Structure formats: structure tokens, C-alpha cells
Amino acid sequence: MTDKTFDIVIVGAGIVGATLARELSAYSLRVAVIDKASDIPSGASRANSAMIHAGYDDQPGTIKADFCPIGNRLYHELAAPLDFTLKECGSYVCGFDDDDRIHLEKLLEQGRANRVPGLEIISGETLRRREPYASGDITHALRAPTGAVINNFEAVLAFIDNAQQNGVELFLETELKDLLLSADGAEVVGVATNRGRLFAPVVVNAAGVYSDLVARMAGDDSFFIRPTRGEYYIMDKRIGSLVNSFFFACPTPKGKGITVAPTAENNLLIGPTSIVQPGRDDTSTTADGLAEVIDGARRLIPSIPLNMAITAFSGLRANPDTKDFIVNVLERPLGFVNAAGIKSPGFTSAPAIACHLVELMKDRLAKRISFIPDPTFIPERKHTPRFEMLSLEEKRRLAEADPRYAQIVCRCEMVTEGQIVEAITRGARTVAAVKIWTRAGAGRCQGGFCGPRVVDILARELGVSCEEITRHGGHSRYLVGKTKDYWFRGEN
Amino acid sequence: MADMQVDVAIIGAGPAGVAAGIGAREAGAEDVLVLERDWDLGGILQQCIHPGFGLHAFKEELTGPEYMHRWIERAHKAGVAFLTNSMVFKMESDGSLWVMNPEKGVFHVTAKATVLAMGCRERPLGAINVPGSRPSGIFTAGTAQRFVNMEGYMPGHRTVILGSGDIGLIMARRLVWEGARVEGVFELMPWAGGLRRNIAQCLNDYGIPFYLSQTVIQVHGRDRLEGVTVAGVDEKRRPVAGTERYIACDCLLLAVGLIPENELSRMAGVDIHAATGGPVLNEFYQTSRPSIFAAGNVVIVYDLADWVSQEGVAAGRNAALYAAGILEKPVRRIEVRGGRNVRLFSPQNIVGSGDVTVYFRVLRPIEKRCRIFAEPGLFERRQRYVRPGEMNEIHLKGAALQALPETVTTITLDAEEV
Numbered sequence: 034m035t036d037k038t039f040d041i042v043i044v045g046a047g048i049v050g051a052t053l054a055r056e057l058s059a060y061s062l063r064v065a066v067i068d069k070a071s072d073i074p075s076g077a078s079r080a081n082s083a084m085i086h087a088g089y090d091d092q093p094g095t096i097k098a099d100f101c102p103i104g105n106r107l108y109h110e111l112a113a114p115l116d117f118t119l120k121e122c123g124s125y126v127c128g129f130d131d132d133d134r135i136h137l138e139k140l141l142e143q144g145r146a147n148r149v150p151g152l153e154i155i156s157g158e159t160l161r162r163r164e165p166y167a168s169g170d171i172t173h174a175l176r177a178p179t180g181a182v183i184n185n186f187e188a189v190l191a192f193i194d195n196a197q198q199n200g201v202e203l204f205l206e207t208e209l210k211d212l213l214l215s216a217d218g219a220e221v222v223g224v225a226t227n228r229g230r231l232f233a234p235v236v237v238n239a240a241g242v243y244s245d246l247v248a249r250m251a252g253d254d255s256f257f258i259r260p261t262r263g264e265y266y267i268m269d270k271r272i273g274s275l276v277n278s279f280f281f282a283c284p285t286p287k288g289k290g291i292t293v294a295p296t297a298e299n300n301l302l303i304g305p306t307s308i309v310q311p312g313r314d315d316t317s318t319t320a321d322g323l324a325e326v327i328d329g330a331r332r333l334i335p336s337i338p339l340n341m342a343i344t345a346f347s348g349l350r351a352n353p354d355t356k357d358f359i360v361n362v363l364e365r366p367l368g369f370v371n372a373a374g375i376k377s378p379g380f381t382s383a384p385a386i387a388c389h390l391v392e393l394m395k396d397r398l399a400k401r402i403s404f405i406p407d408p409t410f411i412p413e414r415k416h417t418p419r420f421e422m423l424s425l426e427e428k429r430r431l432a433e434a435d436p437r438y439a440q441i442v443c444r445c446e447m448v449t450e451g452q453i454v455e456a457i458t459r460g461a462r463t464v465a466a467v468k469i470w471t472r473a474g475a476g477r478c479q480g481g482f483c484g485p486r487v488v489d490i491l492a493r494e495l496g497v498s499c500e501e502i503t504r505h506g507g508h509s510r511y512l513v514g515k516t517k518d519y520w521f522r523g524e525n
Numbered sequence: 526m527a528d529m530q531v532d533v534a535i536i537g538a539g540p541a542g543v544a545a546g547i548g549a550r551e552a553g554a555e556d557v558l559v560l561e562r563d564w565d566l567g568g569i570l571q572q573c574i575h576p577g578f579g580l581h582a583f584k585e586e587l588t589g590p591e592y593m594h595r596w597i598e599r600a601h602k603a604g605v606a607f608l609t610n611s612m613v614f615k616m617e618s619d620g621s622l623w624v625m626n627p628e629k630g631v632f633h634v635t636a637k638a639t640v641l642a643m644g645c646r647e648r649p650l651g652a653i654n655v656p657g658s659r660p661s662g663i664f665t666a667g668t669a670q671r672f673v674n675m676e677g678y679m680p681g682h683r684t685v686i687l688g689s690g691d692i693g694l695i696m697a698r699r700l701v702w703e704g705a706r707v708e709g710v711f712e713l714m715p716w717a718g719g720l721r722r723n724i725a726q727c728l729n730d731y732g733i734p735f736y737l738s739q740t741v742i743q744v745h746g747r748d749r750l751e752g753v754t755v756a757g758v759d760e761k762r763r764p765v766a767g768t769e770r771y772i773a774c775d776c777l778l779l780a781v782g783l784i785p786e787n788e789l790s791r792m793a794g795v796d797i798h799a800a801t802g803g804p805v806l807n808e809f810y811q812t813s814r815p816s817i818f819a820a821g822n823v824v825i826v827y828d829l830a831d832w833v834s835q836e837g838v839a840a841g842r843n844a845a846l847y848a849a850g851i852l853e854k855p856v857r858r859i860e861v862r863g864g865r866n867v868r869l870f871s872p873q874n875i876v877g878s879g880d881v882t883v884y885f886r887v888l889r890p891i892e893k894r895c896r897i898f899a900e901p902g903l904f905e906r907r908q909r910y911v912r913p914g915e916m917n918e919i920h921l922k923g924a925a926l927q928a929l930p931e932t933v934t935t936i937t938l939d940a941e942e943v
């Protein structure tokens with residue numbers, strides 16, 4: 034990559050970078066988003082509870098408390114035009130005794146102060162009438178009807194994809210190495226990456242768990258990140274209907290605790306733990322963590338069967354020591370913008386943060402960039418077709434129009450070759466990216482069957498050999514070479 | 526695309542489905558259609574290029590593809606119709622099917638009787654809860670087998686195999702032949718999951734270490750697999766502190782069990798047996814939905830494909846008889862149960878008047894003289910051993926079953942020392 038010039042460079046293509054990029058793409062600005070990962074989302078936005086919180090959790094007066102309910106509303110509004118999956122399931126915070134009841138009252142009040150609609154406290158009996166598998170020990174629950182679950186992969190892709198359609202450039206496998214400053218250090222002039230320099234008068238730090246290190250490059254050491262791991266299990270769709278809503282237990286000082294939730298695709302998600310980590314990218318799971326997940330989940334829904342787990346994963350929260358989001362424009366170096374330490378409920382808040390940042394930049398950075406609305410802005414986009422979700426008639430039509438949509442590749446999630454080719458056309462380069470786009474390999478056999486075929490299709494579409502295909506970029510090559518007799522098959 | 530109407534529709538063209546097609550035609554069904562989602566016929570046996578098939582069916586030792594070739598020839602001669610690259614994605618409770626393929630698009634197949642022959646899939650890593658990272662280089666043994674035998678690619682250079690199912694054992698040898706190193710096979714249980722003959726021929730003959738009561742407790746590596754930690758386990762299968770050992774490897778193969786593939790069966794409302802994970806059957810291979818039949822690994826995981834073919838023929842025959850309205854009507858219903866050492870067995874109930882063969886697997890091995898039996902007093906055979914990796918058969922005489930007093934509504938299978 035040779036040096037390029039932009040108006041704004043966003044560092045990090047998580048939900049924060051993605052929503053901001055899309056918001057900026059409504060203006061006649063040259064915007065670049067860089068991310069060191071091979072496929073997005075890759076940080077916290079990839080591995081989280083995917084809950085669009087109602088907004089009763091946060092102390093009134095914090096930035097989080099302001100943004101969360103607005104973000105919630107924006108996702109509801111944007112799900113259709115941006116075509117990501119949002120399931121309005123509502124949530125329950127469950128109490129087990131009188132202390133918890135007091136806590137629930139407090140959350141109720143807090144929620145009302147944050148203008149969260151529809152909150153109510155119901156009895157354990159009422160809860161169990163609606164949710165027959167809820168524990169008999171639950172005495173009360175706070176219902177929040179606007180809580181929703183989202184397909185977090187699709188949401189990040191949707192914002193980025195729409196931003197790209199509107200002219201934003203995305204650079205993957207592009208790591209910020211240093212900030213470029215003017216000679217006197219007073220102004221931002223761009224970024225240096227592993228793939229060359231990008232010049233821009235404005236740089237936005239949306240680097241998640243690395244956001245304190247990026248802020249350091251601008252001389253901002255007002256906060257540091259304490260990466261906090263959360264581990265999960267995903268369970269088979271067959272038991273997805275054990276719960277209809279998102280289940281929390283009363284929060285403890287450690288956090289919101291283990292939850293039981295339906296996912297946007299009707300799997301069951303249980304987790305997360307909350308353990309501070311020394312490293313910033315170790316998303317392993319541990320025996321202790323997973324045991325804690327099971328115990329916590331069974332406290333809410335005792336009948337969760339263990340043999341229905343299809344996979345385990347973990348994500349790292351970018352918890353800042355300041356305990357609140359860091360959203361600001363620095364005076365010096367001018368042009369440096371923080372959207373840092375976006376901890377939970379950061380996914381929910383992201384669209385609101387993006388709107389706020391744009392206003393902030395208009396106000397503070399007007400001399401550096403001008404915000405002229407772009408008349409050609411297209412506010413909507415389509416995801417690749419979700420074949421499994423289509424009606425029989427729609428399936429028929431699609432399959433007739435393009436036979437590749439009649440070729441099933443992932444049988445567990447019913448993903449067709451057409452979808453995979455489309456995802457590759459739109460930028461998927463790895464087996465993981467195909468999975469993020471289409472859910473191929475996300476089902477109960479976890480790619481056992483479709484893995485070889487996805488590798489094949491990637492190689493074919495990208496015009497490379499199967500050995501060059503990686504699982505998730507970097508050194509994660511899927512296969513290590515050819516067999517001895519490959520050479521005798523006349524294929525090469 | 527025009528929808529189709531047939532007498533017998535069969536889902537899956539592995540040994541079970543191909544044989545069911547033959548059985549159905551031989552029993553007089555006119556239109557017999559086998560739907561297969563893969564490009565080629567043969568099911569899992571396409572990738573089983575090792576010998577060991579056909580000793581029972583053909584009295585000679587064949588490879589998987591050779592074995593299937595013979596059955597497929599027979600099926601073509603018998604007039605069985607096949608559609609490949611055709612995925613059945615939905616099954617209605619009347620047994621009718623929604624199918625799609627690139628030539629015909631989405632179409633509907635109605636049949637007077639349907640045979641489930643979808644086989645099984647392998648348990649993935651997530652299902653067995655091994656903590657650690659998720660780098661590339663972790664495959665189920667069957668996926669690796671497909672890569673090596675059909676696509677010509679190597680999954681890794683230094684491999685650890687978790688679980689001693691037959692596919693894992695066979696892949697251990699296969700990888701050694703391809704010049705890779707196999708660090709060992711680790712089995713959680715105190716006994717082998719696969720056949721004794723495979724342990725001898727695939728591990729011992731190649732000096733591949735085999736560890737019982739050991740498991741992988743952690744996966745290491747961020748991009749590509751770098752190693753695994755293994756440890757011994759106690760009687761409750763919990764890792765024993767102090768026994769951990771790190772093994773460098775770039776590939777982990779899983780041979781930790783097979784799960785019958787019954788999503789379609791569930792959609793159609795077929796009763797599924799809690800232990801086998803396959804449809805509950807009577808001796809006619811008939812599910813709880815009378816027009817739906819089932820055979821092969823979709824019912825219970827078999828150890829030998831020869832048995833699967835044999836069962837497939839019978840299931841196809843019964844489906845054809847049902848389609849013609851001449852399948853024997855139930856006379857009485859006897860439930861089959863497993864005793865202390867038996868959880869997996871098929872069929873689970875007996876309704877007719879004829880002789881019946883019941884297949885079952887033991888939970889724990891008995892490595893000394895023992896007997897397998899069906900109570901009350903229906904069958905007994907002495908054996909030198911019974912092992913979980915091997916299927917046992919019990920033969921019940923129709924006359925003896927019919928002679929049971931009315932009050933007897935269950936029979937029990939078991940194996941015990943003598």
C-alpha cells in the first residue's frame with residue numbers, strides 16, 4: 034500500500050468504528066477504517082452476549098446511561114434498512130431473595146431515570162408461567178421489554194458494508210504502528226501502519242482493548258484498560274427454546290453475572306464469566322471458567338443439558354479504570370479523537386456514540402474537516418440472502434434464478450454456495466470470515482462437513498491454492514500441504 | 526421444477542440407502558428414488574479407502590469404494606433411481622420431502638413410504654469441552670479423512686488423536702503412510718472405542734502409542750495449533766493433577782463419537798430414542814410415523830458397513846410392502862429394554878410375529894467368558910468377551926415371542942460374566 038490521504042482515519046473496525054464509519058459516510062468525507070485483523074468483527078464485538086440492553090443498568094449521569102437507551106432505539110430503527118437480525122425478546126433480571134428484591138427496585142428506578150420504557154417487576158410465578166423452565170427459586174424478576182438480541186456479526190458487517198457502499202475504505206490486516214504528528218506535536222497528520230502511511234487531519238481511536246495503548250501514542254495517559262475475559266457456551270438450536278427472553282441474575286459487584294439467552298439464530302447462549310487478564314488477545318477458554326458458566330446458568334434455568342453444547346468461546350472486555358466510556362476530542366494533539374474503553378453496554382451504545390462523536394467533531398474539528406452532507410448517500414443495504422430463513426416460495430425463486438443457491442454447502446445452517454460466493458465478493462477472505470458472513474460452519478457439526486468445501490470455494494473464487502487459505506488470517510493456514518499421491522492424480 | 530411422486534423415497538445413498546433401494550425394488554415397488562446430497566453415491570464409504578469391507582456381504586475383503594461400487598451396480602440393475610447433489614432440507618410429518626439441487630431448484634417429493642438413511646456425523650470439539658484457544662489444525666477424524674483421501678491435502682505434520690473411535694485409528698495409520706508423525710492416541714475411557722483389529726493393524730503395527738484413561742485438557746496456539754496438554758483421568762474421568770504433559774503438535778484429530786443425523790426425522794415428528802439418538806424402531810425398521818422407515822447409522826452407530834447394508838435391504842423391503850399396503854399388521858407390542866450393561870440397541874419394540882434380530886452395544890467391556898442374553902429365557906449365547914466397540918446380535922424366534930404370556934410386555938437384553 035502506498036501512502037494515501039484521507040479526511041479521517043478510524044482505527045478499529047469493531048462496532049464502534051463501524052457505526053462511526055457509517056455515520057460519517059453520510060458526508061462528503063474521505064474516510065478510512067483500518068483494522069489489524071483479517072476478518073471483522075474480531076475484538077469484543079465478535080465475542081459478546083449480543084444483548085441490546087434496555088438501559089436500566091447504568092448509573093444516571095454516566096455517559097453509558099445516556100447512550101444505552103438511545104443505542105437501543107437506533108438498532109430497532111436500523112435493523113430493517115441495514116438488514117441485520119434483531120430479535121425483540123425482552124429481558125428478565127431475576128432475584129432470589131429479599132435483598133435481590135430491593136436491588137430490583139433500585140434498577141427499576143434507575144431505568145426510569147434513564148427513560149427506559151415498559152419496565153415492571155413481576156413475581157416468580159408470573160415469570161414461570163411465561164418461562165416454564167425458569168428456576169423455582171426465583172422470587173421476583175424485573176422485566177424490560179425493549180431488551181433485544183442481535184446477530185453481532187451481521188450488525189458490524191452491516192454498518193461497515195453500508196459505509197463501504199458509501200465510499201468508506203476498509204483496510205484489513207493493517208495495524209496502527211504509530212501516530213503521525215506535526216513537527217511541534219500539536220496536530221495529528223496521519224497514521225503509520227505495517228502497510229504504509231495514511232495521511233489525515235483526524236484520527237479516531239476505536240481500538241477496543243488496545244485503545245489505551247493507542248491513546249498513549251497521542252500522549253493521552255488519562256486511562257488504562259483492564260482486559261476482562263468472559264467465557265461462553267453455545268448450545269444446539271434444539272434447546273434454543275428453553276428460554277424466550279434474556280435471563281440475568283441480580284448483578285453482583287463483579288458485574289452482570291452469568292446469563293442465559295436465546296441468540297438471534299435460536300441457539301442458546303450461556304455465560305459470561307468475568308476474569309481480569311494480563312494479555313490483550315488471549316481468548317482461550319478454561320476449565321474453571323466453563324464450570325462457572327454452567328453453575329451460573331443452571332441457577333437460572335436448572336434443566337440446561339450439558340451434552341447440547343456445540344462450542345465454547347471467550348471475549349475480552351475493554352474495561353477502563355475510569356469505569357465509563359472515554360469519548361472525547363483532544364486539544365493536543367488536535368485531531369485525535371477517543372472512542373475508547375467502550376465496555377459493556379458498548380455494543381448497544383455504539384450507534385449513539387457514533388452520532389455523538391459526529392456532533393462533537395463538527396463542533397470541535399470544523400477547521401480541520403468540513404461536514405458537507407453527501408447527496409448520494411444510500412442509507413440502506415442488503416445482507417447476503419439468509420437461505421435458511423426464507424419461505425419455501427422464496428427459496429424456490431432464489432434457487433431458480435441462480436443454481437448456486439440450490440447448492441447446499443453447510444448442511445447444519447443450510448448455507449448455499451451462492452451465499453458463500455457473495456460473501457467472498459463482498460470481502461470475505463478466510464474460513465472464519467465466511468462463517469461470520471453466512472454462518473457456514475457455525476452449526477452443530479462446527480464445519481466438520483462444510484470445512485473442506487468452504488476451503489475449496491475460497492480457493493476457487495480467490496484464484497489461489499487450497500493450502501493458501503487460512504482459518505482466520507495470519508499463520509492460521511487451514512491445511513499444511515498436499516498428500517504424496519496428490520501429485521499422481523493428474524489434478525496438477 | 527415439477528414435483529415428484531414415487532412409491533418409496535430414500536434419503537441418503539450410503540450403504541443403508543443404496544441397499545434400501547435394492548430391497549424396495551426387489552419387494553415390488555415401482556418407483557424407488559434415492560436422494561443424496563453429496564456429488565457421488567456411497568456415503569461415508571467413499572472416503573474409506575482402507576480394506577475391511579465386504580467380509581460378510583461378499584466373503585472377500587474390499588475397500589469402502591469397491592464395496593459400495595458393487596452395491597451401486599446392483600441398485601442400478603434393480604432399477605433404483607438416484608438423484609445426487611440433492612439435499613433434502615425439510616420433511617413433513619406425512620413423510621413427504623422438500624429437496625433442492627442446482628439442476629431442478631427446489632422441489633417436493635411425495636412417497637407412499639420413506640426410508641431415513643442419513644447416516645451420522647462426528648462430534649465436534651465444542652461438544653466435548655476442551656478448554657483453550659481455537660487455532661486452525663483441529664479437525665474431526667472424518668473431515669481429515671476426506672481431506673487426505675479425497676481432496677489430497679494434509680491436515681498437519683505432527684498429530685495427536687483424541688478418542689479411539691475407528692475413524693481415528695484408521696487415520697493414525699493413514700497419516701503415518703503420508704509421512705506425518707502421530708504422537709499418540711488418547712482415550713478418556715479405560716478401554717478402546719474402536720475395534721480391536723484396528724488397534725492392532727493401525728496403531729501397534731506402526732508403533733503409535735495408545736494411552737487409555739488420558740485426555741486432552743488444553744489446546745494451545747493462536748493462529749495454528751502449537752500443542753496440547755494431556756493428562757490422566759480418575760474413575761470419574763476428571764483430570765488428575767500432576768499428570769499433565771505438553772505435547773507439541775500442529776494437528777489434533779477428534780474421534781470422540783458419532784451422532785445419528787436426525788434433524789429431518791425430528792421435523793417429521795418421528796420419536797427419537799434418548800440413548801441412541803436415532804428413531805425408535807420396531808423390527809420392521811418402522812418409526813413412530815408408520816410410513817417412515819429407517820436404517821443404518823441414522824438409527825444406531827454400526828461397527829461394520831456390512832451390517833448396515835443388510836439392514837438397509839430389509840428396511841427398503843418393508844417400506845415397499847407398506848407402500849403396497851401389505852406390510853404385516855401388528856399383533857402385539859413388546860418393548861425391548863437394555864439391562865445394566867446395555868444402553869444402545871435397536872429395534873426398541875417388537876410388534877409382529879416373525880423372527881427378530883436385535884443389535885446392541887455394551888457399556889463396559891467384559892474380557893472373559895460371558896454370556897449375552899435376552900430375558901425372559903429367549904436367547905443366550907456364550908462369548909469370549911464383549912466390547913463397547915463391537916456390535917452384538919441377539920436372535921429371537923417369533924414363535925418364542927408369541928408364546929410369551931400376555932402379562933409379559935418387555936424383554937431385557939444384557940451381557941454378564943459367567
Ligand SMILES: Cc1cc2nc3c(=O)[nH]c(=O)nc-3n(C[C@H](O)[C@H](O)[C@H](O)COP(=O)(O)OP(=O)(O)OC[C@H]3O[C@@H](n4cnc5c(N)ncnc54)[C@H](O)[C@@H]3O)c2cc1C
Binds near residue numbers: 046210377
Ligand atoms: C464478554 C463480553 C460480553 C459483552 N456483552 C455485551 C452485551 O451483551 N451488550 C452490549 O451492549 N455490550 C456487550 N459487551 C461490550 C461490547 O462487546 C463492546 O463494548 C463493544 O464490542 C466494543 O466495540 P469496540 O469497537 O470498541 O471494540 P472491538 O470490537 O474490540 O474493536 C476494536 C478493534 O480494534 C482493532 N485494533 C486494535 N488495535 C489496533 C491497531 N493497533 N491497529 C489496527 N486495529 C486495531 C482490533 O483488531 C478490533 O477489531 C460485551 C463485551 C464482552 C467482552
Ligand SMILES: Cc1cc2nc3c(=O)[nH]c(=O)nc-3n(C[C@H](O)[C@H](O)[C@H](O)COP(=O)(O)OP(=O)(O)OC[C@H]3O[C@@H](n4cnc5c(N)ncnc54)[C@H](O)[C@@H]3O)c2cc1C
Binds near residue numbers: 563
Ligand atoms: C467418517 C467415518 C468413517 C467410517 N469408517 C468406517 C470403516 O472404516 N469401516 C467400517 O466398517 N465402518 C466405518 N464407518 C461406519 C460405516 O461407514 C457406517 O456404518 C456406514 O457408512 C453407515 O452407512 P449409512 O448409509 O447409514 O450412512 P452414511 O454412509 O453416512 O450415508 C448417509 C448418506 O446420507 C446422505 N444424507 C444425509 N442427510 C441427507 C439429506 N438431508 N439429504 C440428502 N442426503 C443426505 C449423506 O450425504 C450420506 O451420503 C465410518 C463412519 C464414518 C462417519
